[in-house]
Amino acid sequence: MKDFGYTLQPDFSIDFDRNDKRMMLYVVNHEPSLNLCIGCGSCTATCSTGHFTSFNIRAIHTLLRRGETHQLKQEIRKCMFCGKCQLVCPRGVNLRNVILRINRAIEQIG
Template sequence: MTNWGFHIAKSRIIDMDTADLGVYRKVAAKVPSAKLCLMCGACTASCTARNHTPFNLRKNHLLFRHGQFKGLAKEFDKCMLCGKCRLVCPRGVNTRALIYNMRMALDNLNYTRIKK
C-alpha cells in the first residue's frame, strides 16, 4: 500500500480515552510531589546519564503520566539514581522516589524480595 505521508500512525497520538491512567495515580499516591512538576526540564539538564544518552526524565514522566508506557521500562533503566535532578528541582519533586516507583510499577521482574 502506498504511504502518502499524511496518515497518522496509531502510536503517534496520545489517546487519552484509552490510555491506562491508573498506574500513574498509584505512583502519585506514593510520591505526591510528582504532581507538582511544572516541566521546567532542570532535571533533564543536570542528569548524569544525559551526558551519554538522550535520557529525559521530564518527558518520560509526562509520557508515564499519560499512560504511554511503551519503551519506558528500558528508558528508566538508564537512570543512575545519582539524585542530581532532585537537588535542582524547583518544585521539590522527589524525583528519585518518582523514578524508583515508576520503574517498579513497570517492571514485573519481581525486583524485590519483599512480599507485595
C-alpha cells in the same frame, strides 16, 4: 473511536482515553510531589545520565501522565540514581522516589 468503515494508518496521536493510567496513579499515589512538576527541564539538564544518552526524566514523567507507558519502560532503566535532578528541582519533586516507584510499578503492573 468511531468506526467509519475504513482506515488509513494507525493513529499516531496520544489516545488519552484508551491509555492505561494505572502506572501514573500508582506513582503519584506514592510520591504526590510529582504533581508539582512544572516541566522546567532542570532535572533533565543536570542529569548525569542525560549526558550520555537520550534519557530524559522530564519527558518520562510526561509520558507517564499521558499513559504512554510502553516507551518509558526501556528508558527508565538508564537512570544512574545519582540524585542531582532532585537537588535542582525548583518544585521539590522527590525524583529518586519517583524513579524507584516507576520501577516498582513496572514490576507490579507490567
